[in-house]
Amino acid sequence: MQRPANKANESETPVPTTRLAPSPTGALHLGNARTFLVNWALARQNGWKVVLRIEDLDTPRVKPGVIEQTIRTLRWLGMDWDEQAPLQSTDLTPYREAMSKLARAGRVFPCSLSRTEIAEAAGAPHDGSGESRFDASLRPSDFPRSFDDEGTNWRLVVPAGDITFTDGFLGPQSVSPAKSVGDFVVWTQRSQPSYQLAVTIDDHRQGVTHVVRGSDLVDSAARQTL
Structure with missing residues (x-):
């Protein structure tokens, strides 16, 4: 469980907020359902606000009817939420604005190299x-x-170096995205933000203070901290 920084209003204590963020690419599988249940139970036990956010930007894999099916499944499992965020795909403006800021700061660059070219490059294991x-x-x-x-x-x-943060379950963590993945994609050739950019922007916009995720996603937590 990661506690991301919430800078929406640093002069006030943010309302503890978490999110349930399924992707409508297929039926909700057992692992995700378990994580959502743990997330929801922690939220209700501790008085956190719960936001439901459907992450539908992986458009080639989004399947018709899955959004409605996912919501029915979450409710069948006994979960509820305090707010439902608009679908990510309905407004890409916040992500484009973030990309413009990153470009002005020299933090991003266009890349036309294929996966094969990257994999074959020296020093790209x-x-x-x-x-x-x-x-x-x-x-x-x-x-x-x-x-x-x-x-x-x-x-x-x-940047080179480790990203450090404290996970509520795993304790202090130190991860080096530069060593594990290097410069990763934040905007795709489909003219959409990548998952890593979109989730970071949305967590900030929606005031998310607590993120519950599987231990296999610790590397993602480090990337989103960047």
């Missing part, structure tokens, strides 16, 4: 999760300082 590490040596020499969504991938410049 496979991390075992289906994603090849993007080494810093593959970055372009100059970064554009404006975001132009022309149907190409954009990657985040990942």
Whole structure:
């Protein structure tokens, strides 16, 4: 369980908030249902606000009728929520604005290299999760300082060093995204934000203070902390 920083209003104590965030790519499987139940139970036990957010940006895999099916399943399992966020796909403006800020700061760059080219590049070993590490040596020499969504991938410049945070279940964590995945995609050639960017922006916008996830997603927690 990660506690992300909430900077929406640093002068006030944020309302403890968590989210249930299923993706409508198929029937809710047992592992996700278990995580959602633990998340929901912790929220209700501790008085947290619960936001339901349907993460539908993986458009090639989104299946008709699954959103309604997922909501019915969550309710059948006894879960409820205090707020339902709009579908991510209905408004990409917040993600484009974030990309523009990152571009102005020199934190992102367009990349047309294929997965094969990245995997074959020297110093780009496979991390075992289906994603090849993007080494810093593959970055372009100059970064554009404006975001132009022309149907190409954009990657985040990942700094060297460890990202440290405290997980409520696992305790202190230290992860180096630079070593595990390198510069990862934050905007896709489908003209949509990647999961890592979208979830970070949405957690901030929706005031999420507590994230409950599987232990296999500790690396994602480190990426989203960047």
